[in-house]
Amino acid sequence: MPTLPREQPDPPPLESHEARRMAESFGVDAQRYDQARPDYPDALVTRIVARSPGPDVLDVGCGTGIAARQFQAVGCAVLGVEPDARMADFARARGLQVEVAAFEAWQPAGRTFDAVIAAQSWHWVDPAVGTVKAARVLRPGGQLAIFGHVYEPPPEVAEPFAAAFRRAAPDSLLNGQPARRPLDLYQAAYAKVADKIRETEQFKDPEQWRFEWEQSYTRDQWLDLLPTTGGLTQLRPDQLAEILDAVGNAIDSLGGHFTMNYTTLATTAARVGAS
Template identity: 85%
Template sequence: MPTLPREQPEPSPMEPHKARRMAESFGVDARRYDQARPGYPDALVARIVADSPALDVLDVGCGTGIAGRQLQAAGCSVLGVEPDARMADFARVRGLRVEVATFETWQPLGRTFDAVIAAQSWHWVDPVAGTAKAARVLRPGGRLAIFGHVYEPPAEVAESFAAAYRRAAPDSPLNGRPAQRPLDLYQAAYAKFADRIRETEQFHAPEQWRFDWAQSYTRDQWLDLLPTTGGLTQLRPGQLAEILDAVGDTIDSLGGHFTMAYTTLAVSAVRADAAH
């Protein structure tokens, strides 16, 4: 899919962490974002808290707090760091403590954590500086966990979106991509995250996790989620309406609903006991 750059980092010559306008565009409708976006597999949360259910967690790029609230429900104490004040405000309303900053500029003020997580946000962080900072704020034995979803809608839905996007936003840099892209592109991106972790020499060998699952969407549910994605948050209302109409017609032709195949990928590593 060419639609979800926030959730789906992919190998490219671009440096997403420098694209601040897109990175900080998701708060345009924070309530819709929070309501429409899926949560994370229970098995992923269980792995993060496996060593102790009472972790102090730093949630990097916490957004509206979707992942943070899941960890709170598992018994963790969570602090979010989020560059978009609109997203941070919504997360606070939902019960998450949040400080507004990019992770690179955020000041830990001597605080350390049992876990640092990044849920569909790590590609907006400088890969070298961010990994080194995560190592600094983790306690020995603490866990870094970077994770996100890969979406695979039916081919008809993906192709309808791609064609409508090309018509509505012909000058977008997101055009020119195939309607569906293979999972191995995203696996390669997470392998690069693992490489950056190894290069710090501050962590034990990274692990790569994978969780496959599915979720059903009605026409209205999918059209509610699409405007929260990075390819659409910056479009004009007329452009957005053209795309949603086309995708909606395609979903209608499928009976008004479809099943989305999801893969949640993660790379995780434990902080070594002694600094190098």
């Protein structure tokens, strides 16, 4: 999901794998990223684990380990692969084993897994390489699970953000986008992920999952999350300050808080060969 001037956390799947500067910019403040970014629905984690033939999980683009820790908490043994050494160091400090590499270049050295997950990260992976490589490292019946959040703040927050982004970063390639985009666009992107999985002919027919939930944010909580998003991680301090001031004022006008409606989308498929 793109971090465009509409407060989205990441670019849509399959659109961003060549944007390496943005892909590897999130570690600029790994601690803030880890504290501010939301977890994933417990029901999603439970379903993936229940369908996997065992507990060994490979987390592609694990970041600081937000999703990995949720899988560890239910008994999984997780190995993370992460291209940003700063994010990897933070995840290691929280108890996750991480190898620093882009997934396309990562060497499995004969290792295989019961599940390969990608939480808010698959759009940074070359789609021509990633799905085939995932199939190669999955055991028969192993689960490939690609998932991420879709969320749009209310218009009263999204519109001031978009206007401030245009003013503060007029030369950004992310400019010119609408303040809000429909969920259908993201569902279509996950459907394209499913198409790539089918093309390998190494998986059973993919499934599309959807989880609806909500979370309340205070002004300070949302302003803590915003700098971790891809459109803002590369801005100068003065540019970032201008945007945060505008968004903070917008949230103040709503009484200092708002409720975010989240949708977590997932595309999952089982490796063929299960007994």
